[in-house]
Amino acid sequence: MDRTRHPALWPSLCAAVTAAALAAAGLVAVAPSARAADTDLLRNGGFESGLDGWNCTAGSGAAVSSPVHSGTGALRATPMGSDNAQCSQTVAVQPNSAYTLSGWVQGSYVYLGASGTGTTDVSAWTQSAPSWQQLTTTFRTGANTTSVTVYTHGWYGTGAYGADDVTLTGPGGAPVQIPTAPAGLTASGATASSVNLTWSASAGATGYTVYRDGAKAASVSGTSATVTGLAPATSYAFQVTATNSAGESPKSATVTAATTSGGGNPPPSGHALVGYLHASFANGAGYTRMADVPADWNIIDLAFGEPTSPTSGDIRFTPCPVSECPTVEPLADFKAAIKAKQAAGKKVLISIGGQNGQVQLTTAAARDTFVSSVSKIIDDYGLDGLDIDFEGHSLSLNTGDTDFRSPTTPVVVNLIDALKTLKAKYGPAFVLTMAPETFFVQMGYQYYGSGPWGGQDPRCGAYLPVIYALRDSLTLLHVQDYNSGSIMGLDNQYHSMGGSDFHIAMTDMLLTGFPVAGDAAKTFPALRPDQVAIGLPASSQAGNGWTSPAEVTKTLDCLTRKANCGSYATHGSWPGLRGLMTWSINWDRFNGGEFSKNYDAYPWS
Incomplete structure (x- = not known):
């Protein structure tokens, strides 16, 4: 976030993958003839014995007698909420061997795939199969692979799908054994x-x-x-x-x-307005004293704590100097006003980064310095927690770092470790929020961690491993829905800033979950509604993508009660959506409080 307004960012650097390109990972093809020595390794692939051999997530699957492709049984599975109705079976295979996976499916957005291959996991899918359609894909196992998981699944909110006559042909392996009891709990x-x-x-x-x-x-x-x-x-x-x-x-x-006895000062609950306060600098919006922050704001982020150098990890926060902010209050008054806000139930956080504050925790030493220096700021000012606003080149992914569940890039791993350390130090009352730009998060739907060549940028999706690792400790994620350009939603359509469809599509992705770079086997899980707020500029001066109050109201109506929706069809409704974030409190006051007055009065229930 900028000292003047958010800069126009670089969505063009993130390669946009179309629906056709996503489908290329699992082309439908005619099944090659299996070798004479190959056999069908799947158990009950025709579902003639109910679901014997198959495990379906969230109780989503059932064996039915109609419609079937052949025989007397077939699978019918129904995606619900954030579950995509995946039904799977783990099969023993041989290393360094070729396999063909095939099956017949019916429905919309139906996937058939194999994971754990030891080489490249594969899938085939169809966008629309009103009648039975065959999906086929092939793979080769790795040098140490002895089992693979075959799966079929649908898509969020698209209705039930059918599957039948699923086969996996190739050389068989040793029978799968029941695992031993876990140790070391x-x-x-x-x-x-x-x-x-x-x-x-x-x-x-x-x-x-x-x-x-x-x-x-x-x-x-x-x-x-x-x-x-x-x-x-x-x-x-x-x-x-x-x-x-x-x-x-x-x-x-x-x-x-x-469990502990509780008490203390817990993180905020209920619907919230989050705003950034220009506490360390001045710009065209003018300086706002902490005591003058309107009561509408529930979470106040002090902008910004910044590093002494990009890779030092040493973060400093200094209130705006008198030379830049003639109306700045004395330090004692500033700290007293923070306590007064907290006594009124507000949370005050230090926000780290912003446009100018590039933070790259490239080493363990920088990670440890980050923890100690941020702790000092929190303790000195008596703050409730931390907001991460890493922008620019602060986060990126090394070539080959393609799984958000197990990142290897040092700047990502060290940030995760630092945040976990801070959370453990301050306990459950610690408020942790993040304010990434859209290409750090939603662009992971299209591209993730393949390297910077071909116009693709390693920053696209780089926040995903951080959010995933901290998902149980994260109080609030408010992605900046501005300075973004057009972004593809789960409907495989591009949506442009400034209208309700854009905010609905971007938020729906966070609340529904989405496949990363088109890989259904790597689906980023849905966040809880109470963890998600929508990031907006407070005025047209505060950033590209300003959205009129009428369009924001439509956004909230659609997401919280599925009313007043536009062309984008959400995958649910979320009355518990946390609220709205804006850059910034200063710009809102400069414009007569339009943002806070409109949305503080929104009828959430």
Whole structure:
């Protein structure tokens, strides 16, 4: 965020992938003839024995007798909410071998694919199959691959799909064995409502189930989970099992953990207006004293804490000097006004970065300096938390860093580690927010981490691993829906700034989840509605993409109650959408409070 207004950014650097290009990853082709030695390795691929051998997410699948492609059974699965109705089966295979995956599907946006191949995971899909249509793809296993997962799934909000006569032909491998019980289960980081669990991986496991006091509490793919929704000051017993297509392991040893008693100053709840206060500089909007910030604002971000050099990790915050801001209040008054805002239920954060504050945590030393220097600012001013506003070249992805779930780029990994350290230091009351630009987030739908050649930019989607890693600790994400150019939505159409469709499409992606770079096997998960606010410029002077109050109202109507929508069809409605963010409080006051007055009065319920 700029000292004057947000700069026009560089969406053209992020290669835009069209729907046709997304489909190229899984072309529909005629199935090659299998070698004589090859066999069909799938169990119950025709669904003649119900769902035997198949696991469907969120109870989304069922075996039906009509419509079928052949025989007497077929799969019918229905995507609901943020679930895409994936049904999968893990199959034993041989290393360094060729396989052909084929199946018949019916419906809209139906995918058939294989993951865990050890080479390149593959998928085929159809946009529309009103009658049965065959999908086929091929792959070769890696040198150490002994099993792959075959899956079919639909798309969010598109209705039920059908699948039948799914086959995987190639040389068979050893039978899949039920995994052993996970070992090393430990509990840590207890809050008043959650406990963090970690355990060791079990050989052959494709997923894990967490049990709380004997009842299923969560299903995850990795070796950690945060169990939420717990009561304060209560002891719980946890166990974990490992699962794959052969079944579920015995339960692990029990670990007991107690939640804290709560209290303190919890993060804000309910609908919120978030605004940035020009606290360290002046521009055409004029200086606003902390005591003069209108009561409409629930979260106030002090702009900005900036580094002493781009790679030092040393962050400093200095209130605006008298020479630049003649009306600036004395430091003691500034700190007293912060306390007064907090006493009134407001949260005051330090925002790090902005357009001029390039922060690149390239080393572990810079990471540690970042933690210590940010802590000093928070402690000196008595702040409630931290806002990350890394822009420009602060975050980017190294060539080959293509999985947001396990990043390797140092500036990304070090930022994640630093934020986790700060969260652990200050506990559950710590407010953590992020304000990335759209090409750092939504552009990951089109491009992620393949390198800077061909006009593509390694910054596109670079926030995704940070958001994913901190998703359980993130209070609020407010993507800057401005200075963006046109961005593709989940409807594979481009939407332009300044109208309700743009904000609806961008927000729908965050609340629905989206495949990264067209890879359905790498779908970025949906955020909770209470974690999402819409970022807007307060006025036409504050950035490209200013949106009229009437269009913003249409946006909120559509997202919270599915009314007053435009051409973009959302995948749900979210009454709990957190609210709105703006750059900035100063520009809003300069324009008579149009932003805060309009949206503070919005009828959220």
